Amino acid sequence: MSDHLHPHKLAELYPKNVKSKGRYYIKFSAWDISANELKTIVTWCPSRYKTEKEVxxxxxxxxxxxxxxxxxxxxxxxxxxTKKVVHTIKTIFPELLEKRKDTFRKRSYDTYKTALKKIIAFLDSKKLEGLQVCEFTNLYLSDFVDYLISIGNSNSTVNNVLELVGWFFEQCVNKEIIEKKPYRVVKLTETQSAVNVAFTIEHQRVLENWMLENDFELYLFTRFVYHAFIRPKELKALQVVNIDFDRRGINITGAISKNRKNDFVPINTTLYPLLKNFVGKQGFLFGRSMAIGGKIKCQENEPYNRHAKALKVLGLENLGYSLYSWKHTGAVRAYQSGVDIKKLQRLLRHSSLTITDIYLRSLNVITDIENLAGW
Structure with a gap:
């Protein structure tokens, strides 16, 4: 305690023991003139500071x-x-993206950056450079949607941009910059996309037979996509050690998973016998030139180019098919064979049933007519 001018106890950080699991706080005492005594104040560390360094x-x-x-x-x-900090969209959003840059794949980072450029361009066009995060209400959201449409964005693109921009607001909520999103989500009606194309049974059999005879590595690659719903980009990064032969599954780490989460993908009875090709191997499942096992990772476009070649040889190149069609085809066959949609959601590693429902609708497996049965 000091007697300088007014009695007081200087502020200090508690708990003193850095190994303590308790929440950090600052405590100090200052003289209360009206009560003629020392008054102690505790200021809790904001929950947005997670690490010891930040605290x-x-x-x-x-x-x-x-x-x-x-x-x-x-x-x-x-x-x-403490002086209140003003958080404008133009200043805080770029900062949030840069802080998370290392957690994104380059393509994902570029996608978020494009959405960021669009909302900043909108703010500039409306002379709203100083608009705070908490002030972006549905009125501004509506103007933003109109702006996106005016520069030639389709309804589907608008919805994607809104979803990406929503991530920035969610980050602001997580960091306690705002209490909640200042607007309600609005979605525009979209025309059904034709991007998701599954193989017909006839074309599936023709392509499978061709790969078995002419490109076994490609055949094996597509079996993981078809039976285990593993995305081609994830598959190229998988290593033999990721296969759990005892539990009959594949460990997909957050480092290579699209959703950045650790997942365990079960292996069905059709795919399991094919795993004998990896017994005793090391390195990547598909190494350089798609060799089974290898220290060097498969080239970025190798599977896509070889699959495109197969489609061209068989005269199937202009039907909307792609390497990704094996995942779509696997989902269609599973649903048609009676796999419950909830189980299919887990197998596809979708975050919600809604996403699985939309996915199956894009493949024309589920239609609104089905919901009218028995009315």
């Missing part, structure tokens, strides 16, 4: 501010509150 950086600045006031004779009624 100490916050505490250092806050303690310095408080102690400066106390040492200058401050008492209750005289200590100034």
């Amino acid at each position: 100490k950086e916050w505490a250092k600045e806050e303690i310095a501010r408080i102690n400066a006031v106390l040492l200058s004779g401050g008492h209750f009624g005289k200590i100034e509150p």
